[in-house]
Every structure is written in structure tokens, then in C-alpha cells.
Amino acid sequence: MAVSIKTGDEIEKMKVAGRLAAEVLEMIEEHVKQGVTTDTLDQICHNYIVNEQKAIPAPLNYRGFPKSICTSVNHQVCHGIPGKKKLKNGDIINIDITVIKDGFHGDTSKMFYVGTPLPHNKRLVETTYESLRRAIAIVKPGTRLGDIGSLIQKFVEARNYSVVREYCGHGIGRNFHEDPQVVHYGTAGTGEALVEGMTFTIEPMVNLGKRNVKLLGDQWTVVTKDHKASAQWEHTILVTADGFEVLTLRADEEPILPAE
Ligand code: MF3
Ligand code: CO
Ligand code: CO
Numbered sequence: 005m006a007v008s009i010k011t012g013d014e015i016e017k018m019k020v021a022g023r024l025a026a027e028v029l030e031m032i033e034e035h036v037k038q039g040v041t042t043d044t045l046d047q048i049c050h051n052y053i054v055n056e057q058k059a060i061p062a063p064l065n066y067r068g069f070p071k072s073i074c075t076s077v078n079h080q081v082c083h084g085i086p087g088k089k090k091l092k093n094g095d096i097i098n099i100d101i102t103v104i105k106d107g108f109h110g111d112t113s114k115m116f117y118v119g120t121p122l123p124h125n126k127r128l129v130e131t132t133y134e135s136l137r138r139a140i141a142i143v144k145p146g147t148r149l150g151d152i153g154s155l156i157q158k159f160v161e162a163r164n165y166s167v168v169r170e171y172c173g174h175g176i177g178r179n180f181h182e183d184p185q186v187v188h189y190g191t192a193g194t195g196e197a198l199v200e201g202m203t204f205t206i207e208p209m210v211n212l213g214k215r216n217v218k219l220l221g222d223q224w225t226v227v228t229k230d231h232k233a234s235a236q237w238e239h240t241i242l243v244t245a246d247g248f249e250v251l252t253l254r255a256d257e258e259p260i261l262p263a264e
Contacts, residue, residue, distance in 0.1 A: 005183045007175055009201035014108065015242060018177065018203050021103055021110035022240045022251025024057050028073075028101040029114050030254050036116040038093050042075040045099065046086035049073045053103055062102035062109055062180050069224060074100040074113075081209050081217050081226040081234040082171055093119035096129055098236045102180060109176050111205050112252035113238040124212065125233050128165060132210040132235040135159045135188075139206050141263040143241055143248035147198045153190030156208050166215035168234070171226065173205040176240055198243045203251070207238030 010018060028049055035048055050072035053061045061072035069085070076084035076098040077091070084098075091097065100113035115129045135156045142151060157167050173186030184196050188208040211217075213232030220227060228234050242249040247262045 005179075007183045007196070007199075007202060008177050009199060010177060010203055010242075011201075014177065015201070015203075017106045017108040018110070018240070018242065019251055021059075021105040021108045022112070023110070024053075024059050024105055025101045025103045025110035025112045025240070026252040026254045027057070028052060028103065029099065029112060030256070032099060033116065033256075036097065036099070036118060037091065038119055039090050041088050041090050042077070042084070042086035042097075043088055045075060046071045046073050049101065057103065057105070060104040062104050062111075066180060074098070076100070076225075076234070076236065078233050079228045079231045081168055081211070081228060082236055083224045083226050085222055085224050091118045094122055094125075096121055096125050096233060096235065100236075100238065107178055109178075109180050110252055111176055111180070111238060111240050113207065113236055114254075115235050115237060128210065128212050128233055129235045131160055131163050131165060132208055133237045135208050135210065136206055136237045136239065137260050138263070139208070140239060140241055140248060140250060140260050143198060143243060144246060144262070145198055145200050145243060148193060149184060149186060149195030149198075150190045151192045152206060153187045153195070154192040157189040160208070160210045166211045166213070168209035168211060168215055168217055170217055171209060173207045173238070175202065175204045177203055200243050200245050202243045203240060205238055205240050207236060209234055209236045
């Protein structure tokens with residue numbers, strides 16, 4: 005699949021889809037607390053997307069995925085399936101939302117703390133978020149994909165964390181996952197150069213321990229092999245003439261400023 009460059013009209017639709025995805029994360033915040041099941045979070049998000057936003061939850065039935073959101077707790081890396089297990093104090097959870105509105109996708113995820121996080125988990129979550137923000141800051145026409153991957157890898161490995169290699173960011177638009185693949189490790193000055201009108205995600209998965217992961221028997225849930233914690237944050241980004249626009253920025257976030 006070739007990289008698609010969005011027209012002005014398509015960009016307007018991507019902005020709407022991105023805003024809706026961000027608004028689901030804003031909405032769900034108050035529900036993420038001790039004793040709530042991830043099934044309940046899924047139901048609340050599903051109803052909000054379908055009934056309030058008049059949009060479609062993209063994960064539902066995507067390649068057989070059974071729920072409307074992904075919930076990945078503690079040592080779960082990504083693609084966790086909501087279920088009956090209750091959140092407990094000290095859990096860290098990634099909620100990943102993808103909506104389709106007017107034919108276009110918006111994809112974003114954030115980490116939430118259930119009660120009080122352990123200091124080492126808080127530092128992991130904050131470092132992963134900072135790696136995403138710094139990577140977004142260098143997005144502009146001419147930036148190479150390897151620049152993004154290298155920045156994230158260097159930033160988190162300098163803090164003794166590891167980057168998951170098996171899953172990556174992606175182009176996004178009419179399709180959930182489009183070219184290019186946006187890996188979160190690599191070598192600066194290599195890879196495809198970004199072009200105005202591209203829309204893609206950056207979604208680093210960062211592990212407290214080793215980078216290795218395994219797939220559970222449900223064929224979706226990815227966990228760390230060493231069962232140590234993992235964190236992930238995701239935004240959908242538009243490449244503009246002179247930089248970027250974060251299509252999924254939330255009200256609780258500081259704006260991201262271009263690097264130097
Ligand atoms: N939202 C995930 C991503 O960032 C993909 C989830 S696929 C699903 O690319 F089927 F698990 F929903
Ligand atoms: Co994504
Ligand atoms: Co996602």
C-alpha cells in the first residue's frame with residue numbers, strides 16, 4: 005500500500021475524527037478507578053462513540069477483535085481485550101481509542117493511574133509520554149522516519165527502559181492501518197522522508213525490563229515476556245507545510261512545541 009497524501013477535504017475529516025478520539029479519552033478519565041472492570045470501560049466508550057458522537061468504534065470486529073476499545077494493564081503491552089477483571093489500586097492502564105467518522109480514522113491512547121502508582125511505574129509512564137512528545141516535535145516535511153525512531157529509542161534507553169520492536173505506529177486515514185510503518189527504534193537519517201499532507205500515528209511501547217513480548221492465547225493481548233510493566237501513548241499527527249499538527253491533542257495536555 006502506497007503512502008496516501010491527504011487532500012484539504014480529507015484533512016478536515018481527519019481533524020474531526022482525531023478530535024472525537026481524543027474526546028473519548030477525556031470522557032473516560034473519571035471512570036478509571038479501583039473496582040471498575042475493563043468491560044465497563046469498554047461499554048461506556050462504546051455507547052459514547054455510537055450514541056453521542058455518531059461515530060464507529062474501529063476496533064470492534066477489526067480482524068475479529070471482540071470489543072470497541074483496547075485496555076492494556078500493567079505488563080500488558082497493547083491490544084488488551086476488555087474483560088471482567090476489576091482495576092485495583094496501583095494498576096497502570098493504557099486505553100486505546102480509534103473512531104471512524106465520515107470514513108476517516110482517529111487513533112489515540114493514554115496511560116491512566118488507578119489510585120496511587122508505584123514510583124517506578126510512574127517514571128516509566130512519564131518517560132514514555134515524554135518520548136512521544138519529543139518525537140512529535142521533530143515532525144515536518146523532510147524529517148526521516150529513522151529520525152523519529154532513533155529519538156525515541158535513545159531517549160528511553162538512556163533511562164534504562166526498552167522499546168518494543170514488534171508493533172509500530174502507522175499511516176492512517178480511510179484505513180485504520182496504512183503505510184508507512186512508523187517504528188520506535190532505528191537510525192537517524194534513514195528511512196522515508198515525511199511529506200506535507202501525510203497523517204500517521206506515533207505510539208511507542210516502552211518496557212520497564214527487557215523488550216521481548218509474547219502473544220497470549222486469546223491471539224490479541226501482547227504481554228512482556230518478563231512480566232514487568234509496559235507503557236504506551238499514541239497520537240495521530242498531520243504533517244503540515246512547516247511542521248505538524250496533533251489531531252488528537254486533549255484538553256489535559258500542554259501543546260507540543262516544534263523542536264528548536
Ligand atoms: N489502536 C491500535 C493501534 O494503535 C490498534 C488496535 S487493533 C485492535 O494501532 F483490533 F486491537 F483494535
Ligand atoms: Co495506532
Ligand atoms: Co491505537
